[in-house]
Amino acid sequence: MKLCLVTSAGGHLYQLWQLSPCWKNNKRFWVSFAKPDVHSLLKKEKVYYAIYPESRHLLNGIRNFFLAIKILAKEKPRIVLSAGAGVAPPFFLAAKLMGIYTIYIEPVDFMVQPSLTGKIVYKLVNLFLVQNPRQLKFFPRASYWGSTL
């Protein structure tokens, strides 16, 4: 089963990295940005680079959507998995249109308000996970299965 792991740099990458028990034995590739922590942590992984900056950047969101179509058509993953941030919605939208299963994990640091990515993808993804029961207040139909950290 091939997985596509889509992530911004920083804490999003770190939280997805903590989920290694669920991806390390599967065929996979990553979509991220050419940032130092990505180069360091993912040096042995297959990585495609998305268009940056992505945070609240509509034009790059559109560009990343077309990039997503290209990458997903070529790689044909079974699942797209992400913990944000702004790089996730275009990839989830492309995955949805192509019938690929999608999983989103709301980052642990959005305890008091929902993330923008979470709000955008809430009704789009097949499985929406929160990492703290308090986050269910913003996403009542999400599932809480524990935390990455």
Next chain:
Amino acid sequence: MIFVAVGTHYLPFDRLLRRIALLIETQTIREKVVIQSGTSTFLVPKAKQKPYFDFDQFNNLLRSARIIICHAGPASIYQSLSFGKKPIVVPRLKKYGEHVSDHQLSFTKELAKEGKIYFAASHQKLVNLLQTYRSEPTQPPVKNILAKRLLDHINSLTHG
């Protein structure tokens, strides 16, 4: 050694670095200071400063630091805790152009309420925390139940 980490976010965090410079100048800090400064442009005198360290170097710095001062990024905070260090946290704020929202502030307050971190809400508070810092045992890392459940779910999709 005091290790200061501002994270990898694309916005700078010069405000924290200026505070560190002031603390060194006024001798509130009298030991070696190493700084991971990201995209910040302010150069702190008398400190070792690099924009980024690779993963192993970063872990070594967390391991050997006496005190960690960091922005409120989950990776910086939880990595500090995993090395048994309760970090002093200065959250990035939107009004200073340090982040796109104020979620770091609310995250910091929640973790401080849970006793997991020290919240330096002002410069004076940062001074007080540094002067009175005692290392405290940190909680052991949370067992990764989510990873296991997610793996089971992914495997069920293969057979579905």
